Amino acid sequence: MMKPSTFGFLVVRGVRNLGKHWAMTIACIASLSVCMTLNTFATLAEVNVDSMVNYLGQQNEMVVYVDPEADDATIQSVGERITATPGVSRVQYMSKEDVLNQYRGYMADYAVLLDEFENDNPFKANYRVSLANLSQMQAMSQNFQSIPGVYSVTAPIEMTQTFVEVQQAVTKVGQIVILVLMAVSIITVGSTIRLSVFARRREIEIMKYVGATNHLVTLPFFVEGLTMGLISGAITSVAGIFGYAYIVQASSTLGGLWQLLMGTAMVPVDAVWPTILTYSLAGGALVGALGSMFSIRKHLNV
Incomplete structure (x- = not known):
């Protein structure tokens, strides 16, 4: 030694x-x-x-539109299914009124034009979804589309x-x-x-x-x-x-x-x-x- x-x-x-x-x-x-x-x-x-x-990926959210005929229980069920999906990092619910107010913010100088939609809101309630892994966006989009109560799903798949x-x-x-x-x-x-x-x-x-x-x-x-x-x-x-x-x-x-x-x-x-x-x-x-x-x-x- x-x-x-x-x-x-x-x-x-x-x-x-x-x-x-x-x-x-x-x-x-x-x-x-x-x-x-x-x-x-x-x-x-x-x-x-x-x-x-x-x-x-956080800036390019998936938008899961809820069926316009869905009741509150169905809307809540859709949100729970999305939130419980592995790989989902953030979920934000936007009611029909929230979407209308958002457009009012975008068109602040012409917000009065949207007043006629106050009693006949054409927008759909939706969930804004962010993913932890962008490569899963296409699979997630198909998965969310199969959830009962979902009307449609839009996602920037090609961009991601x-x-x-x-x-x-x-x-x-x-x-x-x-x-x-x-x-x-x-x-x-x-x-x-x-x-x-x-x-x-x-x-x-x-x-x-x-x-x-x-x-x-x-x-x-x-x-x-x-x-x-x-x-x-x-x-x-x-x-x-x-x-x-x-x-x-x-x-x-x-x-x-x-x-x-x-x-x-x-x-x-x-x-x-x-x-x-x-x-x-x-x-x-x-x-x-x-x-x-x-x-x-x-x-x-x-």
């Missing part, structure tokens, strides 16, 4: 090795930080697209299918980008460790001749890769948090189509910075450790 003093010595040695090849170390940390930062923003893009789709397809495409592209950049990061760390191994091959041979174990030889290289990963993770977290904060702030000044699509859907910085910090440090440590381990196993005959 390795003594604590020996372990501490090897750890310190691994950290000091960063300075012996400082140019390569800086290049490795820089390239690794760039890869991880791109990874972070790819993930943030995926998260915000998911948030956008959910936001647009477009949103879902965009969400799925961004998710797939984001996953591919993350995997590619992760592989590049591991190769980058491994290349730096390989150069360090090559530069000290004579020293390693001498250590083996005097009885050094594999752990004694490989631990400094492992610490070296781990340290580079942690430093890159710290840089990535700072770049990711402040870069995303700038994007969120700048997006608030945009109008038109951006506000129509995103509205308040963009994930705030307060909700993501702890995750960015945690995953950047953990991801950097993991990539650094894996890169050094693969490099040592492949290129060190110890």
Whole structure:
């Protein structure tokens, strides 16, 4: 079993090795930080697209119209069936009078024209339904249509299918980008460790001749890769948090189509910075450790 003093010595040695090849170390940390930062923003893009789709889903409600001949008990039964359906996130009942008043609000300058409908209201009572998962809208529409007392169901099915397809495409592209950049990061760390191994091959041979174990030889290289990963993770977290904060702030000044699509859907910085910090440090440590381990196993005959 390795003594604590020996372990501490090897750890310190691994950290000091960063300075012996400082140019390569800086290049490795820089390239690794760039890869991880791109990874972070790819993930943030995926998260915000998911948030956008959910936001647009809330804006694009299904409208379940109740049969005009239905009594109060039937109307209540329809509402209970809709509310009890799994996947329904919000249900709002609109009586015939509520719908009429809503149109009065839309046509405030011409509201007097709707007064003739006061005693002969042509509108239908309905339930405004929001779903937790937009991909279920078509199935939900058919399900609600079969409820006794339902007159008809209107739903923006084609629009929601477009949103879902965009969400799925961004998710797939984001996953591919993350995997590619992760592989590049591991190769980058491994290349730096390989150069360090090559530069000290004579020293390693001498250590083996005097009885050094594999752990004694490989631990400094492992610490070296781990340290580079942690430093890159710290840089990535700072770049990711402040870069995303700038994007969120700048997006608030945009109008038109951006506000129509995103509205308040963009994930705030307060909700993501702890995750960015945690995953950047953990991801950097993991990539650094894996890169050094693969490099040592492949290129060190110890």
